[in-house]
Amino acid sequence: MLMADLFLKYVKTEKCVNCGFCGSVVRCPGSGYCIGCGSCYVACPYMAREPVEDHEPRRKIKIIVDGTVYEVAEKTTVMRALESLGYRFTRFPEENAIFSPCLTGGCYSCPVIVNGEVKPACHTEVKDGDVISTNVEGVEPLRIVEGFSPHQVGGVGTPYWVKGKAGYIEVAAFAAGCNLRCPTCQNYFVTYNSALPAMTPNEAAWKLSLMRKRYGVDRMAISGGEATLNHDWIVKFFKKLRRLNPDENARFHLDTNATVLTRERIDDLIMAGVTDIGPDLKAFRLETFQLITGIEDKELALKYLKTSWDAVKYIADNYYPEMVFMGIGIPYNRFFYPTLEELLKMGEKIASIDPDVQVCVLDYRPEFRRREIVQPTPKEMLRVKEALNGVGLRKVIVQTIAGHFGP
Template identity: 50%
Template sequence: MGHMAGGVGTPWWLKSGLGFLEAVCFTSGCNLCCPQCQNWQYAYIDCGELLTPEEAAERMTETKRECGVERIAISGGECTLNRPWLISFIKLLKEKNPIARIHVDTNGSILTEDYIDELVDAGMTDIGIDLKALRLSTFMEMTGLMDAGLAAKYLQTAWEAAKYLHDRHPQVFLGIGIPFNEDLISIAEVQEMAERIVEIDPWIQVSLLDYRPEFRRMDLLRPSHWEMLQIHYILRDCGLQSVICQTERGKIGPGGRLLG
């Protein structure tokens, strides 16, 4: 489908425009069990049509043409679960759309260094990684994982993936997403996450995502626009230079201005 909002790995300066930003597809399945999953229809309901990489690339190329864009996004669920399929899909997309930007949105939990290298070699040009927490206890509650060892591995892998992408593949646009709802993660922990990202690079684009009531957490209250604005300034005060906050009134972009 055409996507008007973009994702974590979509540069902020594109989000202020009108119309479609990208042609996007969503893969089924996820290795996390987030009770408040915002895309649970794709993550946990396997009701779509099975496509080969060739079939998927053909459909995405046609969708891109219909939307009149030169950006292709792959999201989920968790699109990195089937590594051979994803690598083949991206290679085919690049062959069919040589000038298009190819954007992957992921939780980063299985993105080892060799997997990242393979994605870049295949043609990935942009990536958004959701870093859901800094502390293991928060990560486990947010993701629904009960195996502490597995959760610790996923959490460390995602953070290491962000740093590796920044250090080894500077040509790839990197965006980092931080899901926020005070029932899930404290403002203090979000601030600590921001400080750690600043240590990697203060210019990395960071998207703060206001988590609404969804899936098995309908008890949540969506953070208000003013609450998200406050956290926007907290992250800026930490030294982050490119912060986007998703709010009920639209996106707050760099400089605190409303985008779109």
């Protein structure tokens, strides 16, 4: 029997420059044909893929989901198949729904068990005879993690007095998958990676701990992508990291866009061992947030924006500075902020939370899909610092091509 539901496929356009990104970094989950996952579409640096209606007839195939036999369309994702059966997927964590924030197969936040193996529902082809379980309780979580390396500067959540030291100051890992679609993504090779094998929290914690010993540092960090998407994974990662590094000098650092960092998730992470956290605040106004993040859905964008600001205030009110060090990141480029008006509103709001909290302004460089923007000069960044100091922030650092300045 054939199915006539509307499906999409993603095809190359004349914009393609054969950069190879959609083959080397993005792993196509289809078996020689497009199953409409959309990974190549959102990941292409040159926007050289476009969606078109796929009118190819699709057979019905039989699968078993949570013990019940169903018929679904072939040549699509497990996620779409489950949606057709009434399962609900969301891009913000909710009760009675499967959280599927990245939709590119890196974060494994939408895990299902397919024929005995943990797979991301958003990035796995459904096949005839599949036995699928949506109950993953007690199953070891997975996530793609890469870029284990030493760093001389650190991240947003690195205290300024540590940044000034010579040599390496921390080791870091980077988690694939992100819920945002920033056209200026500064780390898109990590964000959209679905080609590497996934790791357990224990594997990643062991690897980062060994790197700490190798480079003789006390700080261990994870960033992304967005490290907090797969909550089960990140909590177990920090718990294992703390067990492997029980000494009082060890510091456990998380950098995050904070857009899904609910109060409950923050509590879990602090209890798991996080000692340093660097939430990014992308914007003050919803329109600017959408411009920077590429999130077109206003309701979702507003939820992300409010959650990030609430996370900063919640951490400041309940954990900072006694239990956790917090450094706040703000992206800056004239493309986002033609004037400093909105940036100053952000500064005023942060100062009302805590004028002594560390704020690091990041000079966003031309990258990914916005290669035409101009990276701010050191002089421009120093003007930003002066302006933020002027609204009451006492510890402002600016990142520049000439190094970090401040506080």
